[in-house]
Amino acid sequence: MRYRKEIDGLRTIAVLPVILFHAGILGFGGGYVGVDIFFVISGHLITSIILEEQNQGRFSIINFYERRARRILPALIWVLMLTSIASFALMSPGELEDYSNSLISVVTFSSNIFFYLQSGYFSMASDEKPLLHTWSLAVEEQYYIVFPVLISSLWFMGKKKLTILIAAAALISLSFAQYLADTGRANFNFYLIFSRGWELLFGSLIALLSLPEKDIKNRWREILGFTGLALIVYAIVFFDQSTPFPSVYGLIPVLGTCLVIIAANATSLVGRFLSHKFLVYIGLLSYSLYLWHQPILAFIRLKTIGEPSTLVLFAAILATFIAAYISYIFIEKPLKNKQRFPRRFIFQSSLIAIIAATSVGFAGSLSGGFPSRFDQHINLESIQSSQLREKCHTKGLDYLKPEKACRYFGHDVEWATFGDSHMVETTLALANILEPSGQGVLHLSFSGCPPALYFDTGKLGCSDWINESLEYLKNEQSIKKVLVGFRYSSFLFGGQTNDYPNLPNETPTMEYTELAKKDGKVANPREVYWDSLSAIIEQLLSAGKQVYLLYPIPELPAHINKLATPFSIFNKEPLVNLQETTSHNYYSERNAYILEKLDSLPQHANLIAIKPFDALCSSNHCPAAIDGQALYFDDNHLSLIGAKRLLEMSSIIRQ
Numbered sequence: 001m002r003y004r005k006e007i008d009g010l011r012t013i014a015v016l017p018v019i020l021f022h023a024g025i026l027g028f029g030g031g032y033v034g035v036d037i038f039f040v041i042s043g044h045l046i047t048s049i050i051l052e053e054q055n056q057g058r059f060s061i062i063n064f065y066e067r068r069a070r071r072i073l074p075a076l077i078w079v080l081m082l083t084s085i086a087s088f089a090l091m092s093p094g095e096l097e098d099y100s101n102s103l104i105s106v107v108t109f110s111s112n113i114f115f116y117l118q119s120g121y122f123s124m125a126s127d128e129k130p131l132l133h134t135w136s137l138a139v140e141e142q143y144y145i146v147f148p149v150l151i152s153s154l155w156f157m158g159k160k161k162l163t164i165l166i167a168a169a170a171l172i173s174l175s176f177a178q179y180l181a182d183t184g185r186a187n188f189n190f191y192l193i194f195s196r197g198w199e200l201l202f203g204s205l206i207a208l209l210s211l212p213e214k215d216i217k218n219r220w221r222e223i224l225g226f227t228g229l230a231l232i233v234y235a236i237v238f239f240d241q242s243t244p245f246p247s248v249y250g251l252i253p254v255l256g257t258c259l260v261i262i263a264a265n266a267t268s269l270v271g272r273f274l275s276h277k278f279l280v281y282i283g284l285l286s287y288s289l290y291l292w293h294q295p296i297l298a299f300i301r302l303k304t305i306g307e308p309s310t311l312v313l314f315a316a317i318l319a320t321f322i323a324a325y326i327s328y329i330f331i332e333k334p335l336k337n338k339q340r341f342p343r344r345f346i347f348q349s350s351l352i353a354i355i356a357a358t359s360v361g362f363a364g365s366l367s368g369g370f371p372s373r374f375d376q377h378i379n380l381e382s383i384q385s386s387q388l389r390e391k392c393h394t395k396g397l398d399y400l401k402p403e404k405a406c407r408y409f410g411h412d413v414e415w416a417t418f419g420d421s422h423m424v425e426t427t428l429a430l431a432n433i434l435e436p437s438g439q440g441v442l443h444l445s446f447s448g449c450p451p452a453l454y455f456d457t458g459k460l461g462c463s464d465w466i467n468e469s470l471e472y473l474k475n476e477q478s479i480k481k482v483l484v485g486f487r488y489s490s491f492l493f494g495g496q497t498n499d500y501p502n503l504p505n506e507t508p509t510m511e512y513t514e515l516a517k518k519d520g521k522v523a524n525p526r527e528v529y530w531d532s533l534s535a536i537i538e539q540l541l542s543a544g545k546q547v548y549l550l551y552p553i554p555e556l557p558a559h560i561n562k563l564a565t566p567f568s569i570f571n572k573e574p575l576v577n578l579q580e581t582t583s584h585n586y587y588s589e590r591n592a593y594i595l596e597k598l599d600s601l602p603q604h605a606n607l608i609a610i611k612p613f614d615a616l617c618s619s620n621h622c623p624a625a626i627d628g629q630a631l632y633f634d635d636n637h638l639s640l641i642g643a644k645r646l647l648e649m650s651s652i653i654r655q
Contacts, residue, residue, distance in 0.1 A: 004265075005266075005280050006260075006265065006270075006271045006274035007045070007261065007274075007283075008274075008283030008286075009276065009280050010257070010260055010261070010264075011041065011282075011283035011286040012280075012282040012283045013034075013229075013232060013274070013279075014034040014035075015038075015282070015283075015286040016282070017031030017032075018031050018032060018034035018035060019031075019289065019317060019320060022127075022133075022293060022294060023293075023297060023313045023316065024307065025313070027237065028237075029238075029239060029240035029241070030239025030240060031236055032239075033232070033236060033239060033245075033250075034236075035136045036199050036246070036250060036253050037232065038140075039139070039199035039200045039203065039254075040199055040203040040257040040258060040261070041203060041257065041261070042143075042200060042203060043143070043200035043201060043202065043203025043204045043207075044203035044204065044206055044207050045207075046144065046147065046148075046204070047147075047203065047207035048210075049067075050147075050148055050151050051159075054151070054152070054155055059152060061152065062343075064148050065144075066346060066347070068141075069346050069347065069350055070335055070346055071336075072137065072141070073346075073350045073353070074335040075287060075288050075291055075327050075328075076106075077350070077353040077354075078327060079291045079295065080103065080106065080107070080131075080357055081357075083130050084099075084103060084357075084360055086295070086299055087099045088364075088370070088373070088569070089568050089570075090567070090568050091302070091369070092369070092374070092561040092564070093369030093370065093371040093373070093380060094369055094380070094383070095128075095561060095565075096364055096369035096370060097365055097368055098118075098129075098369075099130065099131070099364065099369075100362070100363070100364025100369065101114065102114055102129065102130075102134075102361075103131065103357055103358075103360065103361035103364070104357075104358055105134075105138075106138075107353075107354045107357045107358055107361070108358070109141040110138055111131060111135050111137070112136075112138040112139050112142075112191040112192060112193070113138070115129075115132060115191055116135075116187050116190075127297070127301050128301050128302045129294075130294060130295040130298040130299065131294070131295070132294055132298070133291075133293070133294040135191050139191075139193050139197075139200075143193065143197065147200075147204070159208065163209065166204055166205060166208065167201075167205055169198075169201055170197070170198040170205060173194060173195060173197040173198035173201065174198040174248070174250075174251075176194055176195050177195035177196075177246045177247055178247045180195055181246070181247035182244075182247075184396045184397055184459075184461070185396075189245075189246060190245070190246070196246060198246075198254075199250065202254050202255075203257075203258070203261075206261055210262070216262070216263065218268070221264075221268045222263075222269060222270070223263075224259045224262060225260060225263040225268050225270030226269070228255070228256040228257065228258070228259025228260035228261075228262075228263065228264075228270070229256065229270055231252050231255060231256025232256040232257060232260070234256075235253040235256070236253075242458075242509065260274070284328065285324045285325060285328050287332065288323070288324035288325075288327040288331075288332060289321065289324040291324075291327070292323040292324050293317075293320045296323065297316050300312060300313075300316050302562065303575075305500060305557045305558045305563075305575065305576070306497065306498065306501060306502075306557065373569050374569065375566075377564050377574045377578060377625070377628070378564045378578065378629070379628050379630070382628070382630040382639060382641050383560055383561065383630045383639060384630075384633060384639050385424070385633045385637065385639065386425045386427070386428040386640060388408075388428055391406065392405070392406035392427075392443045393421060393424045393445050393447060394447070394465070395446060395447035395448070395449075395459075395461065396460055396461050397460045397461045398461075399446060399461045399464075399465050401468065402469045402472035402473075403472065405442060405443055406443040407440055407442050408427065408431035408435075408440055408441045408442075408443060409431050409440055410431075410434060410435060410437070410438045410439040410441070411438060411440060412439050412440060413440035413442055413478055413479070414439055414440075414478065414480040414481060415430065415440070415441040415442065415479070415481050415482075415483070416444060416473055416479045416481070416482045416483070417442070417443055417444060417482070418469060418485075418536075419445055419483075419484055419485040419486045419550070420445060420447065420448060420485075420486045420487055421447055421637060422485050422486065422550070422553060422636075423444075423485055424443075424637075425638050425639065425642070426638065426646070426647070427441055427443045427445070427483075428640060428643070429640055429643035429644040430483065430643075430647055430652070432644065433644070433647060433648070444469045444472075444473070446462055446466070449462040449465060449466065450488075450491040450529060450532075451486055451532045451536050452510075453466055453467065453470070453535055454512065454513055454515045454516035454528055454532045454535070455510040455511060455512050455525070455528050455529070456510060456511040456512070456513065457491075457509065457510050457511075458509060463513075466536075470536055470540075473540060473545065474539060474540065474545075475543075479545065481545065481547075481548065482540055482545050482546070482548065483548040483550060483610070483652075484536065484540070484548065485550030485553075487553070487636065488529075488552055488594040489552055489590055489593070489594055491508055491529065492508055492526050492529060492594065493505055494506030495636075496555045496557070497557065497558055497559075497635050500557040501557065501586065503589060507525065508525045508526060510525050510528065512528060516528045516531070516532075526593065530594075533597075537607070541604055541606055547606060547607050547608070548610050548652060549598065549607060549608065549609055549610065550610045550612070551595070551609060551610060551611045551612060551613070552587075552590075552591040552594060552595070552612070552613075553636065553637075553638060554582045554587050554613055554616065554617060555636045556582060556624055556632055556636065557576070557635070558575075558635055559634050559635045560625075560633065560634060560639075563575055563576050563581065564578060564625070564630075578623060578624045578625045579621070579624075579626070580620070580621035581623060582617075582624075583621055584617070584619065584621065584622075587613055587622065608652075610646070610650045610652060612646055614650075615646050615649035615650045616631065616642070616645065616646060616649065626645075629641050630642070
């Protein structure tokens with residue numbers, strides 16, 4: 001197959017935005033589409049090779065997998081080995097256990113499934129996962145397992161029918177991706193091959209439909225090439241984490257990549273640009289660059305409270321290039337030499353390395369992350385969320401209806417909780433306290449859902465759930481007491497961990513209902529939020545309910561595991577003083593808006609304020625742990641111990 005320098009240049013256009021996006025550099029909010037560019041390139045090149053060899057009657061599955069093994073495994077295994085050593089030295093037991101499980105998934109090419117079952121790709125937790133990026137390798141490998149077998153098995157059909165079949169598969173996959181985007185199944189959509197396959201298949205299609213160079217006039221070659229590059233740049237610059245993806249939005253970078261591959265050649269302007277030696281060389285490094293950037297950035301974030309400085313991030317990018325260069329020169333490039341490293345060596349050494357990595361992964365997983373590496377400043381068992389979280393905490397369009405929501409323990413269900421995820425552990429703690437008296441609790445919580453009475457957040461199902469739950473609580477005569485709480489300031493201003501110790505100041509994203517409009521206009525979004533919350537409280541009070549209003553829970557500067565874990569196995573002290581973690585000044589400034597609003601509510605005999613700062617903190621600081629017991633299970637949610645302490649110190653049951 002003829003070597004095309006412009007495709008290596010296109011790899012540079014793919015990998016640099018991915019790195020800059022993960023580094024959090026402004027202007028690259030859609031940098032993640034670089035992965036989609038890689039998918040199209042991979043689909044095109046693999047199909048082109050298979051077609052050429054099929055036409056010559058020399059296609060071999062074993063030769064195909066040998067090429068893939070030489071290309072993918074040596075550099076990957078090298079990165080996994082060094083990353084595993086760093087993880088052992090730096091990670092907390094819980095983090096190392098999770099890393100060990102991810103390691104197993106990587107070497108079995110199922111990491112996309114593993115990360116699908118965990119937190120979302122754009123979540124803060126994902127930024128600290130060294131192997132998160134391997135999900136795309138898993139998708140490609142799953143494609144490589146199926147596609148060559150499919151092509152060789154169906155070759156008898158002829159190229160035309162085969163093209164129609166692949167086009168149909170691509171359209172089905174794209175339609176499925178759009179359906180998942182429309183129904184809020186973001187994780188499934190992002191990670192799994194069923195909704196990603198169309199991007200690889202589009203690359204395969206342009207290989208199947210490829211025209212001889214002479215059939216594309218120079219004028220059209222320039223137009224198509226520039227259009228394709230413009231579409232890619234548009235997606236990189238104007239897409240962000242809120243863009244439904246993959247979906248029809250994905251057609252912009254995917255079709256752009258297809259146009260560049262089709263039109264760019266040695267004579268076109270776009271082709272000459274992409275063939276510049278600088279871009280070509282970075283393209284040659286692109287695989288190693290991709291492998292190294294996420295572990296380096298993840299380890300930096302693991303040991304940094306708040307977002308790393310711009311200087312540190314650029315240093316990380318430089319380190320990525322150095323590591324990639326070493327990997328390419330000493331690992332990737334030599335192992336492509338078939339004379340020096342024959343097929344048998346590649347397969348045997350790869351198998352040994354995979355078995356070794358799997359063994360390391362199982363050791364880390366079964367040991368619970370080797371907890372004996374560190375002095376335990378916190379009892380790890382105390383970092384506990386509700387065991388009923390998955391069952392009773394709802395989200396999405398198929399949310400639990402209020403009448404089907406969980407009811408805890410007692411037969412006399414006079415209590416209800418109502419809010420977002422901050423209510424989950426609080427509900428269970430309340431139920432445990434009430435159980436001896438025979439009282440029960442109705443659990444109503446929706447993931448990441450603010451009090452969206454007069455607005456819509458774009459979070460599917462949230463507004464409907466708020467309205468239905470409120471109506472149910474008002475009309476259900478057996479419910480006498482309602483504990484209401486949300487993570488107010490996170491929605492109003494953004495999460496704290498990225499900016500700490502500075503204060504975030506993001507603008508809330510919402511759409512307004514007609515109820516929020518006055519004279520055809522809407523107020524400031526934060527005022528609409530407050531109007532919604534105060535209306536919920538007022539309506540519950542008017543319905544005769546006793547309302548316990550949970551004030552903002554003090555947030556930690558980072559995940560409790562990070563705060564409690566020493567910098568490395570060579571240190572003994574945690575990163576911060578666990579008894580003086582969040583200052584009163586930070587709490588007050590962070591929550592100034594909502595605290596002022598909550599304090600301004602009219603006094604009412606049935607309105608009782610629950611103030612976590614007063615219950616959990618001293619006059620100057622809030623602890624992350626007390627007497628070795630963690631009060632949180634992440635950076636903002638109370639653990640079961642913390643929730644129980646909050647309720648007991650607030651004397652909520654005696655009200």
